[in-house]
Amino acid sequence: MPQLKEEYDIVIIGSGLGGLLCGYVLAEEGKSVCILEKNAQIGGNLQTFKRDKVKFDSGVHYIGGLDKGQALYPFFRYFNLMDNVEKDLLDKDAYDVISFENDKAHYPHGQGYENFVQQLLRHFPHEEKGLRKYCGEIQRICEKFEWYNLDRDYTETDEMSAFSLSAKQVIASCTSDQKLQKVLAGSNLLYAGDGESSPFYIHALILDSYIGSAYKLKHSDQISKQLRKDIKKMGGHIFIDAEVIKINNTPKFVEYVELAGGETIRGKQFISNIHPTQTFRLLNTEGLRKVNVNRMMQLENTTSAFILYIKLKPNTFKFSNCNRYHFIDEDVWNAHSYDPDNWLKALAIFNSRPNTQTFYAHTLTAMAYMKYEDVKRWEDSFNTTLSESERSDDYVKFKKERAEEMIAALAKIYPDFDSCIESYYTATPLTQRDYTGAIEGGLYGIKKDFNAPVKSFISANTKLDNLFLTGQNVILHGVLGVTISAMVTCQFILGKKYMLDKLKAFA
Ligand SMILES: Cc1cc2nc3c(=O)[nH]c(=O)nc-3n(C[C@H](O)[C@H](O)[C@H](O)COP(=O)(O)OP(=O)(O)OC[C@H]3O[C@@H](n4cnc5c(N)ncnc54)[C@H](O)[C@@H]3O)c2cc1C
Secondary structure, eight states: OOOOOSOEEEEEEOOBHHHHHHHHHHHHTTOOEEEEOSSSSSBGGGOEEEETTEEEESSOOEEEOOSTTSTTHHHHHHTTOTTTSOEEEOOTTOSEEEEETTEEEEEEEOSSHHHHHHHHHTTOTTOHHHHHHHHHHHHHHHTTOTTTSTTSOOTTOOTHHHHTOBHHHHHHHHOOOHHHHHHHTTTGGGGTOOTTTOBHHHHHHHHHHHHHOEEEESOTHHHHHHHHHHHHHTTOEEESSOOEEEEEEOSSOEEEEEETTSOEEEEEEEEEOSOHHHHHHHSOOTTSOHHHHHHHHTOOBOOEEEEEEEEEOTTOSBOOSSEEEEESSSOTTOTTOOOGGGOOOEEEEEEEOSSTTOSBOSEEEEEEEEOGGGTGGGTTOOOOSSSOOOOOHHHHHHHHHHHHHHHHHHHHHSTTGGGGEEEEEEEOHHHHHHHHOOGGGOTTSBOOOTTSTTTTOOOSBOSSTTEEEOSTTSSOOHHHHHHHHHHHHHHHHHOHHHHHHHHHTTO
16 A cells, blocks of 8 residues: 555545546546545456456446547547557457347347348338438537547537437337337437437437447456556556545535544545545535535435356357347336336346357356335445445345246246356445445436436536546446547536647547
C-alpha cells in the first residue's frame, strides 16, 4: 500500500471501469490521483472470482466496436488496452444467437451490417427492406452522439432528439413481421430491455458496436489490472478495502472524504464513480437545492438478475463461439416482469473455453432477471470477501431451487446438460449489491425512459464546484458507455477540445 498523501489533485470514489479510466486520464496529465475502492478487488463489474480452480467473470463477457474506425478503437489504444487485453473475435456470422422455446430455428446476429442483413435474410427472406431500414435507423441515431464519432464536428449536437424514441416502437416501424421484431430485440438483456420504457438510442449504441465487431474477453479483470498497472506507473495511488462512508462538503465544494477505517482523504477535485443516489447519501445535503437532492434520491434503477456460474466437466459440452439469448416466453420486451410461479422467462447464456485450440467449453454462465423483492427478506445480511458472513439456510435453499430451475431450463436447450455439470455457484441481487454497491443489485444502474428522458439524465458536472460524477449512470452502461462517460467527466476538468484532439491521435 502506498503512503497516503496529505492532499491529492484528484480523489476518485470507486474503482469501477469509470473510476479507473478517469484515474488514467488524469494521472497521465501529471495530476496526483487517489482511487478509493471498498472491496478487496478493484474493477467493480470487471471483477472475477475463482471456484473449484476455474475463473469466472462476474459481469462483462463481450465488448464491441474495437476494430479500426469503430467507436472503442481510439479509446482502447489511448488507454493502452488494445494489446494488453486478450480477446477473441466471436463468430462473424452469429456473435449472438436468439432462440425461442418451441421454435427450432436459431436466429443469428452477424457482424458487419451487410452480413447482419444477409444472415437474417435466410430466416426472413421477404424482409430485406425491413432489415435495411433497421440498420439505417441504428446508424442514423449513432451519428448523433459526441465521442462516438470523433471525426464529426459537434458544434450543434442534437443527441437530445434521440432520447425520446422508443426501442420497441422504432423496431416495429421497420418491419411488421412480429417474429423478426423479436429477433431484432432479442439481445435486450444487454440493457434490461423494457417495451414500455427502453429508449432506442441505447439499443442503437450497443447493437452498432457489436455489429461492428464483437469480441469475447478472456477475462474482464485484464482491463482493470492493466489500468491499475499504468495508473501506478504514472504515480497514481489505488487503495482497496477503502470504503468512503462520508463526503465532507459545504454547499459549494467538497473538502475531504472519510473512510470506514477513520482516515480522511483531502483533494482539490473529487470524482464519484458510485451510483449518484449513493453519492448523495454520502454528502451533507444541507444547503443543496432540495429538488436536486430529491431527484437524486428517487432515481429508478434497472432490474437485477440471478446468475448461475457452472464449471463444466472436461470434454462434455461443445464450445459455441457465440452468446445465446433464449426466450421461454416469446414476449421479449417483458421478461423482467414475472410472477413467482413463472419466474424464468428468458436466459442469457455465455460459455468459455480454456484456450482457442480446445473444442469443449469449461464454463457456462446463465443469467435471468430477478427482482430485488425476491431476496428482500435477506437484505439485512451482507457478504463479500472482505466481510464474509453466512446469509441463512433458507437463502441457501432459495438459491438452490432457483439454480435447479435454471438447470432444468438449460437441459431443454442442451440435451443431457445435467451430465456436463461438475459444480455450480450462484449470484443473486444481493451479491450484485454487496460487490458493486449497486442499489438493489440493479444490473446497469439508472433506468432510462424514453417517456421522460430528462428524469434519468445525469450530468457529470454537479452543483458542487469540485465534485464530478462518472460511470454507467452518466451517459450509458457497458464498457463503451462507461468509457465515453469517463471522457465526458474528464472534459469538465481538462477541457473538451483538448481531450478530443488527444484522442483523435489514436483514431
Ligand atoms: C451481469 C452483468 C453483465 C454485464 N455484461 C457486460 C458485457 O458483456 N459487456 C459490457 O460492455 N458491459 C457489461 N455489463 C455492464 C458493465 O459491466 C458496467 O456497465 C460497467 O462495468 C460499470 O462500470 P462503472 O464504472 O459504472 O462502475 P461499477 O462497476 O459499478 O463499480 C463501482 C465501484 O465502486 C465501488 N464502491 C461502491 N461504493 C463505494 C464506496 N462507498 N467507497 C469506495 N468504493 C465504492 C464498488 O465496489 C465498485 O468497485 C454487465 C453488467 C452486469 C451486471
